[in-house]
Amino acid sequence: MNYKRILFISAICFSLFACTEDFLNKEPLSEVTPDNFFATASDLQLYTNGFYRMFPATSIYNGDSRTDNLIQNELSDELRGTRLVPTSGGGWDWEYLRDINFFLENYERSDDEAAKNKYGGIARLFRAYFYFEKLQRFGEVPWYETTIDPTDEEALTKPRDSRQFIAGKILEDLNWAIEHMPAEQEVYEVTKFTALALKSRVGLYEGTYEKYRGIEGYESYLEASVEASEELITNSPYTIYSTGNPQEDYANLFNSHDAIGTEMILARAYSEALNIGHNVNYYTTTSSYGRPGMPKDLVNSYLNSDGSRFTDQENYNQVFFTEEVDDRDPRLEQTIRTPGYTRKGQSMELAPNLGATVTGYQVTKFVTEPVYDTNGQSITDLPLFRFGEVVLNYAEAKAELNTLTQEDLDNSLNLLRERVAMPHLSMETANSHPDSFLAGQYPNVYGSNKGVILEIRRERRIELFMEDFRWDDIVRWKAGETLTQPIRGMYFPGAGEYDLTGDGETNVVLYEGERPGNLISGVQYYELGADITLDENGLIEPHPDFGNRTFNENKDYLYPIPRIELQLNPNLEQNPGWE
Template sequence: MNYKNILFLAVLCCTLFSCSEEFLDKEPLSEVTPENFFVTASDLELYTNGFYRMLPHTSIYNGDSRTDNIIQNELSDEMRGTRLVPTSGGGWDWAYLRDINFFLENYTRSDDEAAKNHYGGVARFFRAYFYFQKLQRFGEVPWYDSTIDPSDKEALTKPRDSRQFVVDKILEDLDWAIANMEAAQNMFEVSKYTALALKSRVGLYEGTYEKYRSIDGYEKYLEASVAASEELINSSPYRIYSTGKPEEDYANLFNSHEAIGTEIILARAYSEALNIGHNVNYYTTTSSYGRPGMPKDLVNSYLYRDGSRFTDQDNYNQLFFTEEVKDRDPRLSQTIRTPGYTRKGESMELAPNLGATVTGYQITKYVTEPVYDTNGQSITDLTLFRFAEVVLNYAEAKAELGTLTQEDLDNSINLLRDRVGMAHLSLETANGNPDPFMADQYPGVAENNKGVILEIRRERRIELYMENFRWDDVVRWKAGETLTQPIRGMYFPGPGEYDLTGDGETNVVLYQGERPDKLVPGVQYYEIGSDVFLDENNLIEPHPDFDNRTFNENKDYLYPLPRIELQLNPNLEQNPGWE
């Protein structure tokens, strides 16, 4: 079944499901009873279609704006260190779990064994997904695997379970799903492969979270990630999408209207015909909606195409834009506007629009034809799970375990580099000469495998840019101080006329004082100190009034529980530092 139909069914399911976001004592599915439902495969399918509402919607790429990946005109509360304890809400909602557990208590009434196996796996996948999100946000949480009677005070006021207990239960659900779900290659429905991809993600997250906090027993989670990743790598139909066009393939994977099933395991569908859209074109091209941009430290981390390090040269922060982006990892020019950039379906070369990005590095990932620039009209399917993440998980988990080999790199990281015609990553070279620029970003990496771990982190940030991984990566690496480093943008020597496309024509003018009397059509004009701020090194400073930021190592990796939940359940304790 095509997921564009599931979107309709999800709306229908809202008439069957209680769509409120109340706590665990809400009544489940008042119109559905075990006696009149859970009989046919269609019943099971219809019910589980409602679980897809848990998946990220139109803001899937906005998750990176919480971090140092996407810089906007206003920093997030996470970046500013200004998060507050909410009175209610704050992500502490359990409605979906109630619906999932209700299904798992009743779906075996069906006589269709194949349907029970598959949709039982779907439900367990979503329970694992639900709890993984809670674990990432709050740490330890109470585990419930059954519906709760509203009068069951003991269940409603139980304390949190340990994070290892919760993670083990998540993996138990995923193992059941992997063993019983259909092995179907469907980009818009969860399958055995989606469950394997989530297991790969969960194992890596928990394994590194515990390792970098010196918690005993972390290895079993990294090993779970490796096992799931290996099964996907060796026994699934997925591979790294490539048509032999290194200057286009990475960009085309994300600006295709229809998700590319070669690599994408699960996606969120959008459709012009169904009037279901998101706002990525508007978000990245307009001057009135955040003005998102890539930060210079991330631009600096892209290697040259031959694999050499951009930051090994003394003047890397004072290179003009056209020289800065020359001969770099082709993913850079397929993620931001660089010389030669054209909109999809058009031939006019465009310079970065400094009015639409606070750093000067204008994002192009997911961006399609200008006809979709209106807010809410983008129709590119958005990726939720893809094979590239799996190979990155595999390489990182093995590196952290100390078992990574060159063959492992060739079957993972180097597949990503092959897509864009990059030189291969060498285990011996990376460990023999760790990159000091990357080491400054992640000082917590130990000497064992330090060089290759830093390279894998580089690769992960670049490959998965704007896919909502950065916050969770920083948390699991215990690398919060990374978010406090200075945020800068493009280099300009000072006032003057500038050519950002390399065609010999001026397209940006920076001035001080009076604006030039004669304005040339198509040229951007910005006043230094008003429209654009330059620091002492002539780098764009996006937030001159908020450049000193802090990260509290004792509290900022987790979110606070809402006050009302602590009042309702006296056995819950607030997360450390949020009391």
């Protein structure tokens, strides 16, 4: 069944499997019982279709706003260090787990062996996905693999299991799915390849999380990531999407209405016909919602087109916009508005709209034709798992294991560089001259592979921008202090007239005091100190009131368990620092 249709059907049909408000001990409605369901492949498919609602929607592209990747008009609680312990909610929800376990207890009633392998694998994949999210958010949590009787107080008041136990169970479910699911290529349905991609992600996350906290045995998780990634690299139909046009291919991968299945292992579908949309165009183009922008430190991270470091030059923070974006990694001009930018399907060149972005660097990733600019009308399919992530996982896991070779890099990360005609990353060069700019962001990277690990992190931040990886990367690298570094935007030397398109025409005026008379149509006017604040170096300071932000190393890597859950289950312990 086409996943675009699954999205529509699941929104209607999932109420068949709805549960009462009690978590974990809910009984399904009478329409779904072991005696009258789970007999045919269609039954198994219909039930598992409901699991797709677990996948994120808009958070795919605005999840980075929790971090230093995507700066909005309001800073997240994570960036400000102002998270509080919630009374309820807070991500401590278990509805899907009960539904998954109910399915796994009953699906083998079917006589269709092929269907049992496929849908049993799908259910285990979703249970792994469910628990992986819990592990990332809360750390140790109770593991349940059966439905819970509402009178079973011992089960309902179960203490947490260790994170190693949870991670092991996640990999166990994924290995079962990988072994039993057919090797189908379906961009809108989970498959064996999705299970491999999730295993690649889980292994890298847990391996680095434990390594950077000095926990013994982390190697096995990194090896699991390498194993899954290598299988996808060598024995799957996926490749890095490229038509041989390095100036457009990266952008086109993300502004295509329909997911490009050569690289997208799994995508979330949107449809104009079914009126299923999201708001990425509205989010990135309007002055009244979010005003997201790329921060300057990320712009600085993009290499020059010859592979040299932009930050090696003097006064790199005070280079005017048209010069700083010139002759850089082509992914920069395919991610933000730069001179020559036109909307998809349009020919008019547009300057960055400083009213729609707090940093001046206006995001264009996922943005399509202006006809979809109305809130909730964007129909770009959004990536959930793609091959580009897998090759980065592979390179990083091998680097952290000290088993990485130049051949490994050429068969993984350097494929991403080839797409945009960037020089290959040289392991020898990177390790002999580690980048001091990156080392300042990640001071706990050490060892003989320090330089190449830093470069892999550069590549990951650039390639996966706005795909909601940055928070999890910061957590697993134990790099929380990175989030407290100053947030800055575009450079302006002061009040004056500016040309942001390089065509010799003024399109931005910054002024002090009275607004200029005789306003010119199409020119943007902003008052310094009111509309835009510049710091002492001439950089846009989008949040001058939040200059001294904090990150508590003893608590902020995990989220707190809601108070009511601690009252309901006295055997739960609050995460450290949140007591």
